[in-house]
Amino acid sequence: MLLDAFYALLDIWVLVAAVTGVIVGIIIGAIPGLGPTMAIALLIPVTFSMPPIPALILLLGVYQGAIFGGSISAILLGVPGTPSSAATVIDGYPMARQGRAGEALRVALYASVFGNLFSCVVLILLAQPLAAFALDFGPAQMAALMFFALSIIVLFGGGSRLDSAIMVLLGITAGIVGLDPIEGLPRFTFGSFSAEDGLQLIPVLIGLFAMSEVLQQVFDRRRGQHTQADPVGVDGGKVGFLAMWRMRGTLLLSSLIGTFVGILPGIGSTVPAFVSYNLARSRSPRREAFGKGQVEGVAAPEAANNAVTGGALVPMLALGIPGDAVTAVILGAFMLQGLTPGPFLFRDHGVEIYAIFQALILLAIPCIIFGLAMFRGAVHVIRIQPRHLYPLIAILALFGAYSVNNNLFDVGVMLAAGVVGFALRRAGFPLPPLLIGLILGQPLEQSLRQALLTGGGSLDIFIHSPIVLSLLGLTLLGALGAAYQHYRHARGSARP
């Protein structure tokens, strides 16, 4: 199968897709305010007519490229291009101010590629065994697993837990609109035939992450003013193998942190980036130099935030559970290409999946080539004004939403999701839990009701399953851990 998968990659369109994805991703990631979520959501409709392997490689290339791309504006502007590159600013920008921008960008690039490769290897080793284990899951086990995933997102996703819970429930509520998954009867369609298909994932994604950002820009408009500082120029600083080898401990630990935190749903890539940065600083004999242009202060967060990409794909591919907004969008792309993530994915589409795994590793090559080539050009990219960029995004959003089903109802859904997303963001509510609730809501209901129907309405089917009890036990442990965390934080705040 590995050989068949490799042969499937020997197609010029795969190469074109990989290169295009990486370049687009680096550009998108470098522009503050955009991000891989929006880029992938807008590109999904473009991939409808493509075969699955190049389509998904294009989108995964965007994902990988964007995570590295965020470090470009972090280093040159002192503004993270993506939230996950916030930790890179701490030492990257001082390095640029010292005339070492080229060195910082190269270290960021090589660390990113290392993190990616590490997490891809873990993905290949873990995903199929996890999927094989989950093949034995019945509806009760799947319901417990999804409940566990949603609970972890609420408890550890960051920010207010109550707000995250409200967003998850709101997402699940939105998923109820449409046909009942068991009986096929319309629910909350208000007589609309178009609404019987439910709220389609792609228009909602585009609305939540693209249109809401357009509205945010309109709200925050400054008249013709580009408020960012001028980016620091890029010098020709070189970084050799020995310099990276000296940081091997940092790179390895950061990649481990990123990969295994990425596997947990809801945490995202920002937390492991900061955790890795702090760990690198605490381990370093030159910890007082951190924050003033220390090269390990760039390598650690970049390895970690890129390692999250492979880790987050483990539960997404093996169990069909997205861990954050980006993997939720990627899950939508897989489903649209007929590769439904979950326990049956490897059994039914093994060749495609292993081709994608191999491509994820080979994407390191265009990442390095185009990353190095685009450093100087990136200075111009990050100067693009919002008043030029966001009208284009709005046009792409209209197209993207329409192209899902060639239906104007979906464009209306996109607009509504954009307005709701904008209002919720202004109110301080997080959007990723809403999206994950929308994706997992219907499968959760289906599994729960199937389990109860199978058990004749009794809860015994849950109580007599060791897997269900283990998952519920883990959920309870998570809740206790979160409560303890809250108690310690409250005590710390109460101390004078």
Place this chain on the structure above:
Amino acid sequence: MSKPSHDTADQKRRFGLPSLASVAILLVALGGLASLQAQVLVFDFGDSGPDARFFPRLVLALLAVAAALRLWLRRAELEEAPGAALDWARVLLVGLLVGGAVLAMDALGFLLCSAAVGIALAWLLGERRLALGLLLPLAVAVLVTLGARHALNIPLP
């Protein structure tokens, strides 16, 4: 340089946007519960297990409780003011503009409607130059339309 259009947006108040959003969510949940009987039909085939109303009722009830809890727990907190009326008016205008474009798209076509949205957005975001404010969105709309029709075989209106 014009001042950003905030009014007393930097002042905090007891009932700001987060509370407003929580009230809206609470109302949605209660409205859903109230209309559940009418909006979700159930036919009893003798199955012993949850019907089509079970899960919506559970989720909407939890949502109502969570929203009410949030309103109660944060009742004494000061929140950010919603922001300047002018800023919200701009957002409303964009919403109406895009909504109008969607409604008119069947009659006027994707190209015209999307170009209008792009041009209006560029103007609202502060672009006043003809080339970038008018021609750039128009060019993108043309490219997207042609690309969709000829490269992707998507029959845009």
